[in-house]
Amino acid sequence: MLDANLKAQLSAYLEKLTQPIELVASLDDSDKSRELDALLSDIASLSDRITRRDGDDARKPSFAINRAGTDVGVRFAAIPMGHEFTSLVLALLQVGGHPPKIEEELANQVRDLEGEFHFETFMSLSCQSCPDTVQALNLMSVLNSNIHHVAIDGALYQDEVEAREVMSVPTVFLNGKPFDQGRMTIEQIVARLDTGAAEREAGKIRAKDAFDVLVVGGGPAGAAAAIYAARKGIRTGVAAERFGGQVLDTLAIENFISVQYTEGPKLGVALEQHVREYDVDVMNLQRATALVPASEPGGLIEVQLENGASLRSRSVILSTGARWRQMGVPGEEQYRNKGVAYCPHCDGPLFKGKRVAVIGGGNSGVEAAIDLAGIVEHVTLIEFDTRMRADEVLQRKLRSLGNVDILLNAQTTEVLGDGQRVTGLVYRDRSSGESQTVELAGIFVQIGLLPNTEWLKGTVELSPRGEIVIDERGATSVPGVFAAGDATTVPYKQIVIAMGAGSTAALSAFDHLIRTSAPEQQQAA
Incomplete structure (x- = not known):
């Protein structure tokens, strides 16, 4: 064996x-x-x-x-x-x-x-x-x-x-x-x-002294920011909903320079281990709900958490990443994890011998359809545009498979189910306007990413896509607040780019600190 x-x-x-x-x-x-x-x-x-x-x-x-x-x-x-x-x-x-x-x-x-x-x-x-x-x-x-x-x-x-x-x-x-x-x-x-753990943790957080740099988010960008900040010898904290972020949901990683192949969960563990090698206060399972800018130059910025506690810091680096984008159609949320799925590697084997659909014709969608075709009875790939955007080599592979249908210029409008699980979907042919129904047991959504920035609306400048607007130094519209990674306007959402952006944000935060004196009452405290 x-x-x-x-x-x-x-x-x-x-x-x-x-x-x-x-x-x-x-x-x-x-x-x-x-x-x-x-x-x-x-x-x-x-x-x-x-x-x-x-x-x-x-x-x-x-x-x-x-x-x-x-x-x-x-x-x-x-x-x-x-x-x-x-x-x-x-x-x-x-x-x-x-x-x-x-x-x-x-x-x-x-x-x-x-x-x-x-x-x-x-x-x-x-x-x-x-x-x-x-x-x-x-x-x-x-x-x-x-x-x-x-x-x-x-x-x-x-x-x-x-x-x-x-x-x-x-x-x-x-x-x-x-x-x-x-x-x-x-x-x-x-x-x-x-049941008492959350309140005990909130009490510990309330008692913490202010940080010099507080990183919100524990993905590649946040980990890099924390390491670069800690190496400057300043008080550094990380508040993360889950350390590793979306990289934990990534399977094969083959373009991380100098590492020929690794997998997301393995990289996520390595990121946390590296951060913990330094004097960094890691606060896991903490969801940020609001950002309160400093009331005066050099003052403390407040990050409010879901558990009712707050953290204070002289500078903040936002690296909250992104999540899978949802279709936003009737039935999707009702049948989430009941046939509507977002990870073909995880959930594909549960649909062995059944009919499924993949929504999205980019690289992730086509790769998902190829993988699923080897497990399930039949795959229907549905792409909104008139053409798929995946690499040509992937498209050729997909078209060579006998149990795959490709629907272009098609808009998914509804997820159907029997109250317990998915039974099909409805799509609209965008050229004719006609609606069609496809009977199936699973729907794998692969239509890109949505930044985790809803909690920042009205506080920092966001792009029309909801991304945090940053300059070349990672600075946001709020003094002392920097950002990095997939939650920002950086044009390419890649692990190696997020790490570089996190490092840039940390160096910029340090530069901000040495150029901005803390108010006298904070220095005395």
């Missing part, structure tokens, strides 16, 4: 085990069970601290990783390869006693949770967002024996996916009821379970 290279790597990791673990396999006579049996045999052969035995779980194939003689363990109803191989390795190490990389305060929050929590995560092996959720819940089940978790490959358990109406991954159930959908970190999950 594992090639020699993977065996060698895994064997080195397993030397870190300090506690004996057992693999408990529930198998039948299917090909997938034989595949899982081979994987578990390979793992058990690599360490004398690992044993295996048969189990009788209702889901077959599946297996548990248990710490021998204890209630500590995790379960996979999956063959965790692909993006989930890291989840498997971490589960082996953590159940085997290797200390996890987690702040002790957060670990204690998990240990102190009271009650019985039975989590089930439906994921797909091609989903780059799923491992974060799987790994967070696995770790929680290792830290607290009242927490139980099973990661379920939706492609293996299609009947269960249908019965429980799972239309996107990751989808998490708690004690048999829907809990949440989408990527979740351990901090987010704990915040949902520990």
